[in-house]
Amino acid sequence: xxxxxxxxxxxxxxxxxxxxxxxxxxxxxxxxxxxxxxxxxxxxxxxxxxxxxxxxxxxxxxxxxxxxxxxxxxxxxxxxxxxxxxxxxxxxxxxxxxxxxxxxxxxxxxxxxxxxxxxxxxxxxxxxxxxxxxxxxxxxxxxxxxxxxxxxxxxxxxxxxxxxxxxxxxxxxxxxxxxxxxxxxxxxxxxxxxxxxxxxxxxxxxxxxxxxxxxxxxxxxxxxxxxxxxxxxxxxxxxxxx
Numbered sequence: 001x002x003x004x005x006x007x008x009x010x011x012x013x014x015x016x017x018x019x020x021x022x023x024x025x026x027x028x029x030x031x032x033x034x035x036x037x038x039x040x041x042x043x044x045x046x047x048x049x050x051x052x053x054x055x056x057x058x059x060x061x062x063x064x065x066x067x068x069x070x071x072x073x074x075x076x077x078x079x080x081x082x083x084x085x086x087x088x089x090x091x092x093x094x095x096x097x098x099x100x101x102x103x104x105x106x107x108x109x110x111x112x113x114x115x116x117x118x119x120x121x122x123x124x125x126x127x128x129x130x131x132x133x134x135x136x137x138x139x140x141x142x143x144x145x146x147x148x149x150x151x152x153x154x155x156x157x158x159x160x161x162x163x164x165x166x167x168x169x170x171x172x173x174x175x176x177x178x179x180x181x182x183x184x185x186x187x188x189x190x191x192x193x194x195x196x197x198x199x200x201x202x203x204x205x206x207x208x209x210x211x212x213x214x215x216x217x218x219x220x221x222x223x224x225x226x227x228x229x230x231x232x233x234x235x236x237x238x239x240x241x242x
Contacts, residue, residue: 007036007044014051023059030055046072046082050089057093069093078224080117084110100161101241104154105234108170111150112230116181116223118144123193130191141182145175164241173233181226189215 001009010033017026030052037044049068056065069090076082087110095103122140127133154167191197192215 003036003040007033007040010036011048014055018055023055027052027055027059046076046086050086053093054089057096062093062097065093077227078220080113080120080219080223083223083227084114084117087113095157100157100163101165101238104157104165104170105231105238107150107153107157108174108234109227109230111148112174112177113223113227115144115148115178116226119178119182120193120219120223123190124195124198127190127194128196130187133190137182141179145178148174150174166237166241169237170234173230173237177226177230177233180229181222184222185219189218193219 010029014026014029014033017023017029030048034045034048034052037048049072053065053068053072056062056068069086072086073083073090076086087106091103091106091110094100094106119140127136148171151167151171154165154170157163158165158167
């Protein structure tokens with residue numbers, strides 16, 4: 001059995017142990033799988049860590065679980081593709097831990113991270129012309145921020161736990177920071193972020209070592225900054241409700 005097969009077998013065992021309510025063995029299987037995954041794939045390691053954190057919490061080991069989630073958050077804070085799933089698991093962790101304000105904070109932040117990633121993908125794969133782009137972009141912003149589904153989830157949290165989470169203020173943070181992200185991207189970067197531009201440059205630079213990653217680096221840095229800003233904004237709003 002090679003390491004990949006062993007990894008898959010361990011993950012399968014972990015799932016079965018969990019179904020059998022044998023969390024100790026499920027956690028042990030995930031720890032063993034993680035050792036193998038560290039050699040092969042950081043993405044696979046991330047997925048194992050997310051599952052491990054929730055298993056640990058369920059097994060009464062919330063402190064270690066939270067530590068794993070915090071490290072994942074720090075590691076992937078600039079990665080728009082990976083971060084939304086991590087934020088969602090953090091949201092789940094805090095709700096299970098009866099820390100509802102933190103759960104609401106990460107629910108809001110996850111919604112923003114998801115929509116920022118969707119915007120980046122929209123820019124990359126759906127924009128081929130910048131004619132009338134401002135109007136098209138404005139319509140996109142409106143369609144993807146107004147009456148967002150995370151508002152309903154926040155309202156359910158309020159009702160379920162009989163708290164005042166100031167849903168309106170959290171919605172405003174989401175909308176404002178989404179617009180700030182979009183408006184902070186220079187048009188030159190938006191143009192360089194499209195698949196059309198990327199493929200054209202790849203063709204021109206075929207066989208050359210140097211590559212222009214400036215647009216990707218800019219978006220990663222801006223994404224990270226907007227996530228941190230959103231967390232701080234939400235913390236301020238929720239603190240004012242206490």
